[in-house]
Amino acid sequence: MASFQKYNTKNGPMWMYKYYLPTIDPKTGKKKQSTKRGFRTKKEASLDAAKTEQEIANGTFVIEDRFMTFKQLFEQWFATISTTYKPPTKKSVMSKFNKRILPHFGHLKLKDITKSYCQDVLNAWHKEIKSVENMRMYASLIFEHAIKMEILSKNPMKDTILPKSEEDFFADDTDKRNYWEKHEIKQFLEAAENEFSLRDYVIFHTLIYTGARKGEVLALRWNDIDFKNKTMSLSKTLFQENRQSLSLTSKTADSKRVISLDDTSINWLKKLRTEASKGTVVSLDGQANSLVFARKDGEGIRLAHPNRKLQKLIEKLNLHSITVHGLRHTHASLLFEAGANIKEVQERLGHSDIKMTMNIYTHVTKAVKEKTADRFEKFMQQ
Template identity: 65%
Template sequence: MYKYYSTIDPETGKKKPSTKRGFKTKKEAQLDAARTEQQLAEGTFITEDKSSVTFEQVFKQWFETISSTYKPSTRKAVLSKFNKRILPHFRKLKMKDISKAYCQDVINKVAEEIKSVENMKMYANQIFEYAISKEILVNNPLKGVIIPKKDEEFIVSADEPERNYWEKLEIKKFLDIAKLECTMRDFIMFHLLIYTGGRKGEVLALRWSDIDFKAKTIHFNKTLFYEKGQYVTLTSKTAASRRLISIDDTTVGLLKKYRTGQYGASVVHLHSKDTEMVLTREEGSPLRLAYPNDKLNEIIKSNNLHPINIHGMRHSHASLLFEAGASIKEVQERLGHSDIKMTMNIYTHVTRTVKEQTASRFEKFMEL
């Protein structure tokens, strides 16, 4: 056996003695002591009580620490990512035994299964960095691991990417159909999604107090979330998401008409601080988060419309804003994007009309 001094006693400020025993010979103990001495000098030594710590143990400690800073929806999403994609590969492994080669192998496998492997790597990386901060690890085995590219990423496709938005005439056709086939509530729901560019959760969480009929504005500041068998409204995740947007006369008129129908003409107070939700079921409870998706798919199938999803309505709103001449910054603020790259991604998929206008403007400029 031999003694060594590694960790500092917080009460005395002095290094605490530790013992390592079980060697068969004095020479064997001396050789191990020399290695320990070198690791202590280099700052790469990890105490025995930390050398057996597993990835799962570190994850649980990290999640308990960090989860209090997350919204319930984010907490649920992060936990799902770990349970589905990360823990199955690392759960019972000791942190000290996880090698760079193993991490590369895991990333290669996950890249074959999902597109969002970069997101998965980012979360796993946080566990390794947390372990380093707690002196469980010295080096991050995920550092330098490469995300492989698939063969199709190098192939130039002649096909147009699948279009998840509607152009102006398609939107008009859809709204004409929705007006005939839907209830007033559902028509208002689709109209708000298309005319405001709001996220589904934001639109479903709207309350009458968020709408200023006189100023013609809507205040998006919360989102609807389903957890533990009940619907709750949460404040928007980022400052950019909490935004005040202007609405047109058509939207104002529809909302006034809908509210009058709900409360009766004699009791409508358009400027009250009514906190009732705008879009609800018959008994007043919030609509299911999947309801807009289900209703949209039903209308698209029965009328043979170009298929898009609910997020495609937000994309459509942005595309038409660009077509109307709005700047990238204006669209970013209206959609509540915290990162302008998200807006730029939409801009690269703008409508055919915008592309034609761009070509036309270039032609006219060259003729001058």
């Protein structure tokens, strides 16, 4: 409900009213309040307030059209679009705007933002970050929204030029592979069995032997493991915010999958289950709903924990440096080396787009490439 107030000006008494905007303040989580002034009578103010509240209710309200700031429109846009986002996406998008985009654009009125200014911002970003194209895309979303709301007639970010560094024009000969060869995996697992706790060792064994995402593995519950049929159900991912762990549904239908487990993986999981029960005799039928990989208090492990453990052991063993996500690429690469086809790998990894699987295939291990050359040589000798 709007609240009305009379105030004095040089031209005599006037009326104003306060109302709540349809946007949410990301810091307080509450709706923002705004004011409209300049009404000669309370009746005029009341009629305008009723119109404003109706527009807000209908979702057609726009704040003072072209005099709106970039930040105001962003908050209006985000209040609506964020309802379609899962918490990780919502957090990521808000972080991009707060850290990179709003410091440059937030305080400016939309009508005052020029193509030249946008190009200057792109040039500044280029000196600071690698994801310039990604930032341009997100900033453009706000300008495109302004066009839809008839606040702007064109997007000032459109037709700007993405800056390039001199090194972008030269071939990169450095080894940037984010996967391990088979001998590197064996070296890592042999050391990890001695260096890590049983829980941490089984985390890495599961990552390497299933190709599952880190969030999927850390979200596993015992009823996701079918010990009898040797399968693992992957339908959730772990998300953490403000020291709280949440299990979210998988991003796409293809991410929800049931994959087969080898005997070694089953045995390690049984061993972990026995330790988790503190040595008591328990049924391994997978009925428990507790987390497979949990802290002593039963809560989920921090998502950063495997990252730290991996990098620490890599440094100690002087192994080729990869990320935890690189273990997923490792699994895919070795599947290809073992003779699996692209469709099989796509289904096991839960890729919704086969292009993602193909991207991994183009970076397969040296052994696969060598086999390809051998096949060609044998064919030519026939």
